[in-house]
Every structure is written in structure tokens, then in C-alpha cells.
Amino acid sequence: MPTNQRSERSESRRDTTQRDGVQPRTKPQIRATVRTSRAKRSLEARQRVRDQLTAQLISLATQRNAKAVSCYLPTPGEPDTTGFIDWARAHNIDVFLPISREDRGLDWARLGAAGTTTGLHGIQEPVGEKHSGEILSHLDLLVIPACAVDEQGMRLGWGLGYYDRLLASLNTLPPVFAVIHDDELLAHIPADTHDIPVSGVITPTQTRLFSNNPG
Ligand SMILES: Nc1nc2c(c(=O)[nH]1)N(C=O)[C@@H](CNc1ccc(C(=O)N[C@@H](CCC(=O)O)C(=O)O)cc1)CN2
């Protein structure tokens, strides 16, 4: 085998063993990679992730003595927060969930006896009294979805700007934790000036607080 071929093969083997795989560069490339890897997860793997995340989130909420939190109801590919939401409700912790508006703003309602209904993006949303985003300023902990997070705490979403706008609009920002799978914690995500770093990240195996953020 010519030398150049051998070196190409060893290069590609090294890339696939790196934690981020072949490091994607642009936001759309990262979103495409994560979308594909989420779609490949088996039901068993999703259930394992849910159980691990439940433990991480219970531990975080307990340490912070949280009485009211925001969270999200997952799409089939997203890290599953339903175990935590069930636990929170059983422990009388108020759980506020997002309601998507056409103008890419978010309203919020407390999850209660009225349950949920299918919203704008096919996501389950709470039925009940709607509040503006400002209600989140009064909560103890914000648990938010993400596509990926980097080692500096920069968060990437799905490109619609819902959470970027929300976080920018709050006068007081409680600790914000993004929930992702382990392989979605990347070395670097390109940041725009409107991107606001999160306080921490939760994966099935770790809860990490970023040092640049008091959270
Ligand atoms: N569960 C959940 N609720 C949420 C959000 C979210 O990201 N997840 N949002 C956050 O802004 C807002 C709604 N915005 C949305 C953003 C992206 C997609 C979407 O279709 N995303 C992916 C698929 C996600 C996946 O594979 O895990 C896509 O673009 O294909 C839907 C709604 C409010 N509620």
C-alpha cells in the first residue's frame, strides 16, 4: 500500500475515535450531525437516557432546593425529561412548559391536571393559564432543550431563535441548564453575538457548571 493511502486510513481512524468525531464547523453541519445521530437511537437507548437524566435532574433540583422550574416535553429524538417532570410534580415542584407562538416567541403554562395538547411544532404543550416569558425570572431553575453545547457553555438550538430571544428578554436570569446527550457536548460551537451562554449542561452521565457563569 502506498504511504499516502496508509496515512489517510490512520487519519480517518483517529478522527472517528475523537470525542466529537469529525468536528463539524458550521451551525447547520452540527445540527445535521446531531439530527442523524438522534434518529439512530434505539428505544432501549432512549429509555436508558431518560433514566440517567432523571437521576441527574433530581439531584440538581434537590441540591438547589428548587420549588419551581421550567422544563420541556421531548420530541422523540430529544433527551427525555419526562421522568424528571413526573418526579417534580409528585414532589409539588411547579413545572412550567413552553407554548410556541407563530412569531417565534414562547408563552408558558404550569403543567397541571388539564394535561397537554399538541402545539405548533407537533410538540406536547400544557393546557392552562398562559404567562409571558417574564414568569421564568421568578423560577429557581430553567431546564432547556438544545442541539449541542460546547466546553465554553455556548448553546446551539434548532435555528428558530426561540430560546435565544427568551433568554435575552429576561431581566433576571435564573440558572439555565441545557440537556443533551454525551456526544453533543462539543469542543467548540461557532457563536453569534446574540448567543447567550448557559450556566451548565446536563447529560446522562454528568451535570457540569461552566466557570464563566455564576449559575
Ligand atoms: N421539546 C421541545 N420543545 C420546544 C423546543 C424544543 O427545541 N424542544 N423549542 C425550541 O426552540 C421551541 C419550539 N421550537 C422548535 C424548534 C425545533 C423543532 C424541530 O423540529 N427540531 C429538530 C428535530 C429535533 C430532534 O431531532 O431532536 C429539527 O429541526 O429537525 C421544533 C420546535 C419550544 N418548545
Ligand SMILES: Nc1ncnc2c1ncn2[C@@H]1O[C@H](COP(=O)(O)OP(=O)(O)OP(=O)(O)O)[C@@H](O)[C@H]1O
Ligand atoms: N435576541 C434576539 N432577538 C431577535 N432575534 C434573535 C435573537 N437571538 C437570536 N435571534 C434570531 O434567531 C435566529 C436563530 O439564531 P441561532 O441560529 O443562533 O439559533 P439557535 O441557537 O439554534 O436558536 P434557539 O435554540 O434559540 O431556537 C437567527 O435568525 C437570529 O437572528
